[in-house]
Amino acid sequence: MADGSRSHFYLILLSVLAVCSASYFAFTGITTYFRRRQIKKQNGCEPPPRYPHGLLGLDFIRATLREAERKKMLDTSRARFDKMGGTYSATLSLQPMIFTHEPDNIKTVLSIKFKDYNLGNRKNSLGPLLGEGIFTTSGEHWHSSRSMIRPNFARDQVADLGAFERHFKLMLRKIPRDGSTVNLQDLFFLMTIDSATEFLFGESVHALKADASTTNGFAEAFNHAQNMAARRIRAGKFAVFFHGKGETEAIKFCHEFVDQFVDQAVEYRRKLDEEDKGAVDEKYVFLYELAKTTKDKKRLRDELFNVLLAGRDTTASLLSNMFFEIAKRPDIWEKLQAEVAQLNGEIPSYETLRNMKYLKYCMNESLRIHPVVPLNSRLAVKDTVLPRGGGADGKSPVFVEKGALVSYSVYSMHHRKDIYGPDADEFRPERWEALRPSWEYLPFNGGPRICLGQQYALTEAGFVTTRILQEFKGIESRDPGPWVESLSLTLSSHGGTNVSLTPR
Ligand code: HEM
Structure with missing residues (x-):
């Protein structure tokens, strides 16, 4: 041509x-x-109010970052609901968004229309550390992870409190008995990494035993990798471009550290397969149970990290937030003391903890006022509908286009005065004598992805609280101001939980 x-x-x-x-x-x-x-038309949808932001929502994003910096992000997002109503829309960096704190909408996203949503960007943010596991995947993979992990939270395993007592004893050694100030939050984070690693790997990393010269570094590396992942979550769609300083090294260290336990577990599985039962240690270990379902080493490591991340900071944050409040309230401390006195000095069992009503009210109230996972979101994978938030009165259904992100605020919902009354912002455990909330109270999520570790967490937090009350007759807050948010992957107290404790 x-x-x-x-x-x-x-x-x-x-x-x-x-x-x-x-x-x-x-x-x-x-x-x-x-x-x-x-x-x-079929669903009677009306558009929700639209947040009046500028081009690409950059002003909205900038304001959110500024408020995060000032540690006021949660109250600012709550104030937006006060201004806009229970549900509103926005488009931020070209991402269509719907913000809601309506229980009916949250129930629809998490349960009724569960299959219309996935986790969105979570895999990009957490993937480098966690790989593919229960916390980062959706669909088939998530389903198989959940079936693999769920049996490990059966009551017998959860109710084994011997390990909690051992870790508590180590923590106790770090609490001054001369009335000087201690930051309990730091200790709770060390204790929960010790107990979670023992539960999951079969061996504790002993962060509470460590001093600067003996530390094995796992807790530090894991904290660093986790903090970098939390930053990536905030980068949203641009997460793939974010890479934190020292992150690769921290992740490599964590992976290599855990791979030793994975190797041992696969060896255990090999012995089981060869029916050399005599050579097999019968002690219950989460990882070893997983190894009965797969020999894939990467899969085992990924699932371990997923559960470690889901379970460690959450329980420590609950304890830190709760002690921040009760240290300022001698009346609550007295009531807890009266309940604990009924144990006559016995170390609590699973059953006794279940019967301690006031302790349960305090944990519920802490998770209400400072929910450890205060904000969350799901991405619509098909066109779908939310039941409320549209039209002038906010009562009509709302259309959600495929690709829109529904961001829900458990924090705002837990502070709603129309649900919890005019004293919704107060820490008042007694309100739980009469409260029986459903989707209005959601510290552990709901629907098919409800938290698997709820009983484990409440048992550990209840145990530690009871043991502190048994060891110390008095507590005094050394935090002069009110509680201030610290929002990483979980919500804890910005200044820590500084107290002085008086031994019996
Ligand atoms: C106070 C303590 C805890 C709170 C408030 C809490 C809260 C939550 C929430 C809100 C979710 C849902 C996340 C989402 O789907 O976006 C979740 C999931 C999960 N939690 Fe917890 N959690 C706590 C402790 C624990 C503990 C101690 C463990 C394990 C030892 C654990 C294991 C899990 C797992 C495996 C999931 C993923 C479930 C799934 O996606 O199917 N959690 N948790």
Whole structure:
């Protein structure tokens, strides 16, 4: 073909391609428009109020970052609901968003229309540390992870309190008995990494035993990798471009450290397969139970990290937030003391903990006022509908387009005065004498992805609280101001939990 006719041919080919793609986009655009119009009509959808932000929502994002810096992000997001109503929309960095604190909407996303949503960007943010496991995946993979992990939270394992007592004893050695100030929050974070690693790996990392020269470094490396992951979550869609200083090294260290335990578990599985039962240690270990279902070392490591991340900071944060409040309230401390006195100095069992009503009210109230996972979101994987938030009165259903992110605030919902009364902002455990909330109270999430470690966490937190009350007759807060948010992957107290304790 001559040069002239060849370029003519390419020109025609390009034009045909351009027309075909334009027709394709026009066709799908038109059919999507009509399909969506029908869904809206059938469901009586009305648009929710739209947040009045500027181009790309940059002003909204900047304000949120500023408030995060000032440790006021949760109250600011709550004030937006006061201004806009229970549900509103925005488009931030081209991402369509719906914000809600309506229990009916949250129930729809997490349970009734569970299959219409996935976790969105979580895998990009947490993937480098956690890989693919129960906390980072959706669909089939999540389903198989959940089936693998769930049996390990059966009552017998959860109720083994011997390990909690051993770790508590180590923590006790670090609490001054001369009335000087101690930051309990630091100790709770050390204790929960010790107990969680023993539960999961079969061996504790003994962060509470460590001093600067003996530390094995796992707790520090894990904290660092986790903090970098929390920053990546905040980067949203741009998470893949974020890489924290020292993150690769920290993740490598964590992986290599845990791989030793994984190797041991696979060896255990090999012995089991060969039916060399005599060579097999019968002690219950979470990882060893997982190894009965797979020999895939990467899969085992990923699941371990997923559960470690889900379970460690959460319980420590609950304890820190709760002690921050009760240290300032001698009346609550006295009531807890009276309840604990009924144990006559016995170390609590699973059953006794279950019967300690006032302790349970305090934990409920702490998780209400300072929910450890205060904000969360799900991405719509198909066009779908929320039951409330549309129209002038906010009572009509709302259309949610495929690709929109529904961001829900458990924190705002837990502080709603129309649900919890005019004293919703107060720490008042007694309110639980009469409260029986359903989806209005959601510290552990709901629906098919409800927290698997709820009983484990409440047992550990209840145990530690009871033991502190048994060892110390008095507590005094050394935090002069009110509680201030510290929002990383979980919500804890910015200044820590500084107290002085008086031994019996
Ligand atoms: C006070 C303590 C705790 C709180 C408030 C809490 C809260 C939550 C919440 C809100 C979720 C849902 C996250 C989401 O889907 O976006 C969750 C999931 C999960 N939690 Fe907890 N958690 C706590 C302790 C624990 C502990 C101690 C463990 C394990 C030892 C644990 C294991 C898990 C697991 C495995 C999931 C993932 C469930 C799934 O996606 O199917 N949690 N937790």
